[in-house]
Amino acid sequence: MTTPELPTQYAPADVEAPSYERWVAAGHFGASAVDGREPYSIVLPPPNVTGSLHVGHALDHSIQDVLTRRARMQGNATLWLPGMDHAGIATQNVVERELAKDGLSRHDLGREAFVNRVWQWKEESGGRILGQMKKLGDGVDWSRERFTMDEGLSRAVQTIFKRLFDDGLIYRANRIINWCPRCLTALSDIEVEHQEDEGELVSIRYGDGDDAIVVATTRAETMLGDTAVAVHPSDERYAHLIGREVELPLTGRRIPIVADDHVDPAFGTGAVKVTPAHDPNDFEIGRRHDLPSLAIMDERGVITAHGPFQGLDRFEARPAVVAALRAEGRIVAEKRPYLHSVGHCSRCKTVVEPRLSLQWFVNVSPLAKAAGDAVRDGRTRIHPPELAKRYFDWVDDMHDWCISRQLWWGHRIPVWYGPEGEVVCVGPDDEIPEGYTQDPDVLDTWFSSGLWPFSTLGWPEQTDDLKKFYPTTVLVTGYDILFFWVARMMMFGLYAMDGQPPFKTVALHGMVRDQFGKKMSKSFGNVIDPLDWIERYGADATRFTLLRGANPGSDVAISEDWAAGSRNFCNKIWNATRFALMNGAVSDGLPEELTAADRWILSRLHSVVSLVDTAFDDFEFAKISDSLYHFAWDEVCDWYLELAKIQIAGGGQVAENTKRVLGHVFDALLRLLHPLIPFVTEELWRAVTGKESIVVAPWPAHDPALADPGAESEIEAVQNLVTEVRRFRSDQGLKPGQRVAARLSLSGTATAAHEDAIRSLLRLDPSGETFTPTARLAVGTVIVEIDTAGAIDVAAERKRLEKDLAVAKKEQAQVTGKLGNEQFMAKAPDDVVAKVRARAAQAVEDIARLEAQLASLPQV
């Protein structure tokens, strides 16, 4: 490409899709198990096939893309493996809603037809996500795309189920589980969201006279299923009642009063009703006292107990029961509203009903212990480390995991029942015994996504992929699913892979929030669609905005303004590179002879490479983005390009050399930026180098030999001088373009060799024969005399000088205070004392200079 083809504004839409297609076609993202280089592997946390990518995914994917793009440039055998999970409940819900539009339920279709219907939906919905990933620029290996319901992954599910079953770690039991009466399935503990809801607390008197006992409840309707009242064994108020029976109102049943250690005597009246079939704690009490469990609701939460309440929904039954009790004079107290914690289905927000039912469970204790130990002994590192505690709290106190779901969409439980009640767990290659029927339930989606880091690599076969890429290098995900998902992968990975954890590092990021740090929510109307931003600002700008705010483990606030800022940055890079190309920048190695400006920018480049490399070690994407942003904009664009203009304008060998330095700097800068903003850098880098793709270019090497403190201080001195004089010009109302005559006394200072550059940057003409300065500036030891071509604004100048003088005097006071402090002089380290001494000297000099300048101002 030749320069004139680059327009003055970067147009992401023209560049993104073609670049992405070219990358994929060239096979740049493909990984190979026979690649002899160091492996670097990441498995993408699979998005739900039902959903679409939101801005949180955009952050998660951007981070993984940055890591893998850099790893690839560093010469690793790099794998980023994409895929989706089947999201059992969510997907089934979506398809059932579709059916409901036609007045159909899944039962009308039957299991097989329904599942086929879901597969159809999966094709549609999954395709949308893939398209979104391409728009973001995700450099994933599409040839390895996986889906949790694929044949291979299903085989993995069945294999591990059988192995756990045979090891006695999977069992079936009648337990109180979390039940969603709308989804009609069991849920695990973590699929229940607790929130403070307004309810009621009703105190009910059971029994009469001496036998009367008052219990308090937020769920009055469950009293229909009470089979006891419990009190604490040492509670003297009730000692005389223990072992006796009391009549349960409305039912006429007589129930025992039992003593149980788990009753809190300080809560309410100290007596609690016991409903073993509808409350997990009561279930335990029931077990300890051998109480019957009386179920009073069906799977939809409708009362089945005989009597006037039969057929009422649980929420209709509640006031009805209270009213009936009140009519009998049994309501002793009522508190309304009463704030208490209520569990909701994380999928549909329905209030969860504890329900006694027969379900499959994983005995997690040995698995969870191994998962904790792997982090404790450093085989897996959680980053940032503060979040490891949350992980430990969870795995060290994990309850058995209910894995059966009463759904049709998912991996069916590989257990078959014989006519005589035989139970057989069937492995993928086992034969199913004649006449047996399969368990109707499917497995929790997390059961299959827990296998993701190795099932996607071909497990249970010992594939080359598995050998090459497991354990994966790093897992990138939000801290919110540390125990939903990460802990499960740890448990299964360690179990299936002989104690090898699935990842060397777990890098956690935060949630994406709006510009005020508020959570994004549809009802609040502050949701940002990443695809919308990609269209309006470009994929690079979208990514850069997210990455620039991404500090390890902490939330990321973003706003439209910042996306515009990122777009501006991309445009800046675009134009700067365009300028370099217009001036003949070539990247074919550095010249022998370098100017101070050249050595300065190379020194700065070297130091930013080192800074970026260090930040990568700790996943400090904000720091990476920020240092590159400032290096590119403040140092390359604002100063080096301006200095290079002068060097090129001078012609000769220096001009030729400058073109090569420009080429070198932009080549390196674009490569450093590429993982963050892949599209614009690809387009520009191809133009600068004429090579095929930056995707496979090497990551810039950190070269300490380029460090040049001498050049740095020389150019800094030039910058200081130029800034000071610009400030004077601005205060004096001189237009930026207006040329004025000046006399510079630079000899003996660090700026001595740069008069041409200084004059050019400041638009100062040489002082001629008739030069008569109207203003005299002292910047350090440099004297600048200027003919401002008119009367100078004395008031403005006085104000400026007085301000500077006040600052200098404050500094002097502070610093001399320190030097006069014996303790400080005795105890502070030498280098600090030396620094303070230097500051003191500087302050004295500044004050003298500023006072002299003030004195020389004409009196008004």
Added chain:
RNA sequence: GGGCGGUUAGCUCAGCGGUAGAGCACUCGCCUUACAAGCGAGGGGUCACUGGUUCGAACCCAGUACCGCCCA
């Protein structure tokens, strides 16, 4: 109730023992031929509060207040 994190410029956040920083927003001046998605200059902070440690604290320690998150 238990735990974790936070409180620094108008907003979002860096800084974590030795001269308070960035982006955006704001003010002023500029279409200075790479870029107005830009250039130059500028204003703005008792670093939540109270004690302590230290020659020295935004930074370390203790407590208080408020905010957020996780778990029960």
